[in-house]
Amino acid sequence: MMVLVVNAGSSSLKYQLFDIERECVVAKGICERIGMDESCIKHKMPGRDDYNATVPMKDHTDAVRVLISTLTSPDVGCITDMSEIEAVGHRVVHGGSYFSESVFVTNEVLEKLELCRDLAPLHTGAHLMGIHGCIAAMPGVPQVLVFDTAFHQTMPDYAWMYPIPYELYEKYSIRRYGAHGTSHRFVAGEMCKILGKTEGTKIITCHLGNGSSISAVKDGKVIDTSMGFTPLDGLEMGTRCGSIDPAIVTFIMEHEGYTPSEMSDFMNKECGLLGVSGLSSDCRDLGEAILAGHKRAKLAEDILTYQIKKYIGSYAAAMGGLDAVVFTAGIGENRDEIRAAACEGLEFLGIKIDPVVNEQTHQQSNNVRISTDDSKIPVYVIPTNEEYVIANDTDRIVHSMKK
Numbered sequence: 001m002m003v004l005v006v007n008a009g010s011s012s013l014k015y016q017l018f019d020i021e022r023e024c025v026v027a028k029g030i031c032e033r034i035g036m037d038e039s040c041i042k043h044k045m046p047g048r049d050d051y052n053a054t055v056p057m058k059d060h061t062d063a064v065r066v067l068i069s070t071l072t073s074p075d076v077g078c079i080t081d082m083s084e085i086e087a088v089g090h091r092v093v094h095g096g097s098y099f100s101e102s103v104f105v106t107n108e109v110l111e112k113l114e115l116c117r118d119l120a121p122l123h124t125g126a127h128l129m130g131i132h133g134c135i136a137a138m139p140g141v142p143q144v145l146v147f148d149t150a151f152h153q154t155m156p157d158y159a160w161m162y163p164i165p166y167e168l169y170e171k172y173s174i175r176r177y178g179a180h181g182t183s184h185r186f187v188a189g190e191m192c193k194i195l196g197k198t199e200g201t202k203i204i205t206c207h208l209g210n211g212s213s214i215s216a217v218k219d220g221k222v223i224d225t226s227m228g229f230t231p232l233d234g235l236e237m238g239t240r241c242g243s244i245d246p247a248i249v250t251f252i253m254e255h256e257g258y259t260p261s262e263m264s265d266f267m268n269k270e271c272g273l274l275g276v277s278g279l280s281s282d283c284r285d286l287g288e289a290i291l292a293g294h295k296r297a298k299l300a301e302d303i304l305t306y307q308i309k310k311y312i313g314s315y316a317a318a319m320g321g322l323d324a325v326v327f328t329a330g331i332g333e334n335r336d337e338i339r340a341a342a343c344e345g346l347e348f349l350g351i352k353i354d355p356v357v358n359e360q361t362h363q364q365s366n367n368v369r370i371s372t373d374d375s376k377i378p379v380y381v382i383p384t385n386e387e388y389v390i391a392n393d394t395d396r397i398v399h400s401m402k403k
Contacts, residue, residue: 001398002026002084003391007091008130009123011035013063017071017078017085018391025387027071027078031063039063043070051076060133068137087142088134089394091182091386092127093231094120095147097173102150102393104401105131105143113145119177119230122268142401144394151181154221162229176233178215178225180207180329182386187328188217190367190382195323202319204312206342207384208332210238210281214308216315224318226311232267235311236304238281241271276300283331283338305341312342316349322377325351327370328384334362339370343379350376 001021007014016028029043039057044050051070057063071077071085079085090105096119098112110131117124134143152160160176161169168174184205191205192198198220205215212235215225226234226243236242253263274281277300279289289297316322327339336358343353352375361368361381371379 001086001395002079003394004085004088004134005091005387005390005394006088006130006134007387008060008133009126013060013067013130013133015067016387016391018387020391020395028387029067029070031057031067033057034063035059041066041070043076045076045078048076060129061136062133064130064133064137082138082141085138085141087144087394087398088138089144089146089390090127090131090134091148091390092145093123093148093179094177095145095149096177097175099145099147100150100153102144102146102397104397105135105145109145120179121264122231142394142398144397146182146390146393148179148181148183149177151185152176152178152215152222152225155223155225159224174229176225176228177230178213178222179227179231180211180213180215181222181225182389183207183328183384184213184215184217184222184225186385186389187326187382188215188220191324191326191380192220194367194378194380202316202321202323203326204315204322204324205326205328206308206312206332207329208235208308208327208335208338209329211240212237212304212329212331214311214315216319218319224315235307236276236300237272239269239272239274241267241275242307273300273304276303283335287335287337301338301341305338308338308342309344309346312346313349322349324377325379327379327381333364333381333383336361339379339381351379353379 003018003020005016005018011034013031017026019026027045029041031041033039034057038054040054042052055066057066068082071079072081094116096116103109162174184207187205188203191203192201195201203217205217207213211231213225213227216223232240234242249263258266273286277286277297279297280286286297286301312325331338340353340358343351352372353370354372358370361370365383367380367382369378369380
């Protein structure tokens, strides 16, 4: 079975084509600058030269058509025709209180997803454009939604409930939902395989990228996670502020004259690493700036590593112990300095990082232990594979509907 996995952004559409039976990626790529001048597709296939082309794409439906044309091209494609794609799996950031597991797309499902726009303002609208684009360009092909929030539904009520009047929770479903659940699910599962068991395990998974979150996973189930009602909560991120004193929000609105919408944009797009450093939201840029003596870039990274350390300590306490720590995603997999700084001072928990192995570990395709042999708590870098989880969920749901 061939499954097309789609991750739509506001002006982009990432994709991977999976062969489920062979458990491999047949092709992957991205459509960029959708709706803008010089829109293009970048297409990759194992063992073949990359294919890049500038193609007009006025919307996501056009992007899907360009994607299909590329996949079926006799020159750069990998399939004969559309009939070989049996299903499409979509990554969706926020399912609100409506979705606790992956679902088959129906009109009712799309109506409920529309209600989740405010919960992930940077993502949900883009996801909907991608979904509608696939439906329009691939009529009759089963579509499945896989939610980043679903893996976190196992949290106990005292972890997901905020200390606000209960009536407001009931009225607006204001609670902790978390995000990056598909990534946390994958790497926690990989770590359980390494430990040789799921029951009795206490694992902290650190998904660190332009958006970052940390989860406490006990017995294979999430008991707490750093992101909250929206993906704005928790750690300092690329352009997101993370957790701050709520009074800061009203203070800035009052003194800067921001509307609620403007304040939301400010916290989502102008804060975090970018806001503190005044330089960039990209940790690679900050790393270079730190070497050149840029003090605010150093401060921005120090805030992040300090917060990671605090979450590891607090989640170890919440689980009553710790069996492993996992780093994943763009920063987690590639910035050894951040991993080292986040683990420094955690020797009392039994964590000892091997500086040589840690420094050499970046852009790995395999799981790497970066802690010393005598470290009581193993620390791993595990490359995330959210697309693999999405493809398998899509395959499972489509096959269950055929029975």
